[in-house]
Amino acid sequence: MDETNSCYEAPIPEHRISFVSSPLRAVIRMRRKMRTLKKSRLQLGLTGENSLESGQLGLPHRQLSNDKSSLFNSTSCKKPPFFTFDSPTLEQVELRNQRRKKKRRSSRPVLYPGNGKKYLPIEHKSKAKRCLLLLIGIICFQILNAIENLDDNLQKYDLEGLEKTMQREVFGQKLAIERIINLFKDYLATHYHNKPLVISLNGPSGVGKSHMGRLLAKHFRSVMDNDFVLQYYVMHNCPEDSKIETCQNELSGLISDTVTRAETEEKIPVFVLDEMELMSPVLLDVLKGYFEMNQSNEYLNAVYILISNLGGNEITKFVLQNASSDVLNVQQELHNIVLSSLRQHHSIWDVAEIVPFTLLEKSHIVNCFLDELLREGFYPDNSNIENLAGQLNYYIKEDKQYSITGCKQVVAKVNLLHTYM
Structure with missing residues (x-):
């Protein structure tokens, strides 16, 4: 073979x-x-x-x-x-290993889910999440601290006591009181502002505008120093026969000196300017310069109360025409009417917050007599009070009586009682 x-x-x-x-x-x-x-x-x-x-x-x-x-x-x-x-050689061994790996890969069995208990994958906690929570906590703490600081500033000016005083001594002007208190709360909550607060009290004679100005000056003198409250009466400080330049320099000096001293002690000065309808246009231009936004910081932290009879005739007509309407629904319309009348007089009221004072009813006049009689030490006899209130003149409109002169003649009527005793 x-x-x-x-x-x-x-x-x-x-x-x-x-x-x-x-x-x-x-x-x-x-x-x-x-x-x-x-x-x-x-x-x-x-x-x-x-x-x-x-x-x-x-x-x-x-x-x-x-x-x-x-x-x-x-x-x-x-x-x-x-x-x-x-x-076998090294190459043969490598070939065999590769073939075995290929066989293992190709012959891997299909794994089906069993009946055992399933567990979710473990989530790894991120350190960035802790930093985010810390940042949120810091922001919340800063917000709470800012709110507490706002409350501290409001407590320093005692606006709650001011509101109670106005409600007790100013009759028939509930909406005006609420408006003034809200403006003070928003402005006095912080010491840094971008413009001064200008409040204009407008209405006919005898409705309580000047009395409101005196109450504001008295209150802020009690919570601050007397040097940070200025009352300026046009007929007294700048009569008609005085020189305009002298009044201009005097008014500018008073405002500049007051705001400078108030800024050093971080207080907000209050200026009460009455009889604004008698102020000359030159002085109005001077005041308007202090109401602008583009000025130094001490002039931005100030409160100006402008009191005048301007717009009183428009308020009287509006109240008599809308005697049967709800006052809450016509406040915005009344505000627009008064603002248009003030703009015709001077542009200084463009930056002011308008607070209209409406006519007083007979019930409000009765309260004025009662308060004045108690001040003068008289016994509050209801029949006597009704008799005194009936001696005044009223607008009669749809079963409502509105006083023509307001409470202006109440003091004079009570003083006459001293002559009869």
């Missing part, structure tokens, strides 16, 4: 076949084959060769073809490539 063929097993003699069974013969063949494989493996390990060829072992080709029994026992048979026990 050719040497490239597989190992040839020598046939068992015919005289032995009859005495040995087929299973036993298969065992003998397998045992002989294993011996041959072991010998060939030992020989490869000693010589270091990769293959066993018959020419290297010194066995001629003819002897292999003639002596079949010796060929079976010899180790000259060639080993198939897939039965070799050569030590």
